[in-house]
Amino acid sequence: MSPRRLSGTRAWGAHARLRLRAERTWLITLPAVVLVLTALLSPSYGTAYSSEAAMARAVASARANDTMLLLYGSLSHGADPVQIAVWELGAMTCLGTSIVVVLRTASLTRGEEDRGRAELLHAASVGPARRVLGQALTLALLSALIGVGAGTGLLALDGAALADARAYGTAVALTCLLLAAQAHLAAQIASDAPGARWLGLAVLAAAYLVYGLSCSQEPGWADLPGRLSPFHLRQALSPGGQNAWLPALWGGCAWMLLVIITILTARRRDLGQGLVTMRSPRAGRPLGVGGPVPLALRLSRGGITVWALALSAAAWLLIDMGGAVVARAQEGAFDPDSGLGAILGGGDDAGEAFLGYVGSLIGALTALQAVSLANRAGADELVGRAEALASTGVRPARLLLAWWCAAAAGSGFALCCAAASAAGAGDGALGTGARDAVRLVAGQWPAALAAASVASAICGALPRWRGIAWLAPPICVGLIQFGATLDVPERVRAANPLAQAGRPGSWWLLGASAALVGIAVVRVRRRDLALASSSRSRRHPPHGIRPPAAPHREEERPCAL
Template identity: 25%
Template sequence: MSTITRSPARRGTNAVATLWALELRRDRLQLPVWILGNAAMAGLAVTGVTQSYGTETDRSTLLATAIANPVILTFRGLPSGAGTAEFIGFLILPFLVMIAGFMSSFLAVRHTRAEEESGRAELVGATTASRGAALWATTLHGVIANVITALAITVAFTLAGLPLRGSMVAGLATGAAGLVFLGIALVGAQLFATARGANSLGVIAILVTFLISGVGNAIGTPNADLTRMESSPLAWFSPFGWAENVRPFADDAVGPLVLLLIAAAVAVLLAYVLLRQRDVGASLVAPRRGRAAARWSLRGPVTLVGRLTRGSIIAWAVGAFLTGALATSLASVVQSMGGSNPAIAAVLEAMSKSGDLQAGTVVIFFTVVGILASCCTVQIVARARQEEARGTVEPLWAASVGRRRWLASYLIIGAVAIVAVDGAAVLGSLVGLSRTGADLIQDVWIGAAGQAAVAAVFLTVTALVLVVIPRWTIGIGWTIVVLATIIGLFGPLFGLPDRLTQLSPFSQTPTLTATGVDGRGIIGILAAAVVALVLSVWLVRRRPLVTAG
């Protein structure tokens, strides 16, 4: 009787395919949201630019203003001309790359380090699967996701009427940059012992390289008519800079695309080499040892949650401080820009709901502060879900803490985080006002109060999701923030209907008008927060422990 044996290579290939199919099934809801959302943002950008900047004069004026003000250019793309297609690439390409980067980074960590942290990777390792099967399956998963992203963006731009070649190049630049951040996150999964640490590295890499590219573009060399900018060498140290120097719809350069693919391949190979240097569940960066005895402040669940989340709260607060400083520092610049171009003024007024461009600038920047505060609260509630999935919540529930105190501790720290982030933004705004002398202090306080209410909605709604459908807490929490941001912040620019933009809490914040404070939308915001708070606290009483991820 003969037996059929498979070669190790064949077994490894089958294991990778099986694991990839499992990852695809787990991400069957999340990936379509990321990909279709990115493509929709590309298509809406074409509509918005066509409606808001219909003439070459409008586009040239905005480009000249951005090039003349490095702070503005830092947070935009690389100017490549005043044509409609080139202008769209300038406005939207960095944000398409950023979305692809977040998608790829979270995907990489979710299927590698998070699997080891939960113990499921050890079960896979007990089979005939090779040690690197999970890494290669995740790499395949990320490559396919970014290829589909590139195709979706190409289709969106083409259907909107842009040239096919430029649309393909824009899609390829976005997907190739996403692969770079996939590789960086895979390296982080080998370095750090927790998914939180690996995700933090991925997010920091995205934000830091975004700023490096922005600064590199801002200190570059403009052409004579201020419609095109040549990046400085600094921008070439960032995947964002490589993607932007592809210059879709203008140069359609292939060289930076090759550079992106090479960097992605090197990062993935480095992750594999590092994987071979450690044990399953271990990390190359050793976790810091805790104290032998807890400090006196760690005597309850509230202080414990505060200790676990203080690092992320500080990071979001620093970002809010810088945003607040920009809000008041750039107000006069935006005022002069809008005064020289009625089309730009109309867009800014639509985004801010204010007739005063300086006050409108504060409103727009404090919307960004609200987004930062909302992200901070979602991250805090997501931490509650991660602790539950690991099984560390069970001893608390079995002790005197109980379910309500456990949930309340995260809600209290979430509220503290909102105050910290908004307070940092106000402090930054005061620093900016001390330099410009503008009379915008009342607008600052109103903006801070309104965005605090918005962040409270996302805090309580995410807590409600944690109570009702805990397995979907992280996915739903981040999805509603992203959707609300796109609709509320970019809706007027994209020309979305007012009824749709009003669905976003960011569109309902109070503003200072000539007749007083328009706070009609704040009642609905506060009502939604209170309802979600009451339901979450009431329903958590009989909620079972759900440890599965």
């Protein structure tokens, strides 16, 4: 082996170790979250139905509902609780983890080039092939650990065998792996990291939609593309049923083929550039905004619009699927001690209860959007944009308030669109009207506003800890989903911010939001700007060792002539 190739191999090995160390948080946290959520959610499928006849009616109703087939995929006739869990919970697990993995793929691949690490690796004889291979192996390890977490969590379901857990974990891992490989290839085509994210998410959405259409329609144009979709692996492996392993072999071969194509594509482009260079038609033009608030709205209007359309579609799908669920709840098909039975009950108001449940889910997603927008004030401060704006006369408090206003406007617009969609779909599916949709869906705006205020307060005090604000919406959803099954006190569940839609508690949320924003403004005015390198660059010497003092220099005195 030549010295140059040997040095390149050593540099690649050192870079692989550094990459694993840098990704250790994701390699531990994401599989652990999947394991915990699967272990908490899967046991409810064994106790959700009061009898086998009720479960058979639920399976027949699901197989006849095109919307449920579009969302979750095909369901075999005579499915047991394990197969129902793999069908419903597996679809949401594959979709949620795939979104996270695709976003992480874009950050891992093009983020290295944006930060200049790829140039350093190229100088150390680590070419595009080795760099892409290292990234692919890291993503493969992350996908494998996610599959281990999903399969281990399924064992909490009564009746799930070890073979079922292995097949389910393999299906989840291969789905994430193939979607990550497709996003990795898309990242070589896009011109920058944001373009890689959008292109990867577009590929994921197309794969999910094509598979859903192939399951919900008669055999047609979507049948062959649906079989090629990574989401088809869960149906092909059939966890809880046949537990087939041949599709896993084909999935592994497809991953290797995608990695080879990605390596060949990476060799044909320059660092920092995509294989296809696309220039925005508005690039180079002045924004024409009159202050921080219009600037924040201008920068985030694309994401706000896409998020509003996505929430509208999600509300329509969930409510359209809820018609059969409400009918079964009114017939007493659900056990009152189960999670869904405790949420819906068995009375005539099951439709309104289901609409409130959908509203809480939409409210949680809107709260996450509000947190994302409000946290951009802390991100701008850490990367130095707030300091640049301060030099032009824009104080950091105005920047903080600008992103809070963008979060408030974006969440309000998304909830209004979702409420309009819920009003149109709920009339026929649930028997609810426009007034109920406004009260239970659009009424989640105070909760989203409170989440944005919490994020702004953290950014005003400790911008480096702004990630804590992401914890509140999932905790609130967990209280709604598992509050009854975990015997959480009623007063704690009643105090849930997502349960205040259309209630007097919304006024308390608005007051708390105003107080938190005031605290954030006062706090950001009384401290200095924080920079990402201000504290990390300081290294304290070990105890007993002091750095050498700088030599004193005698002051120069003018000599008298």
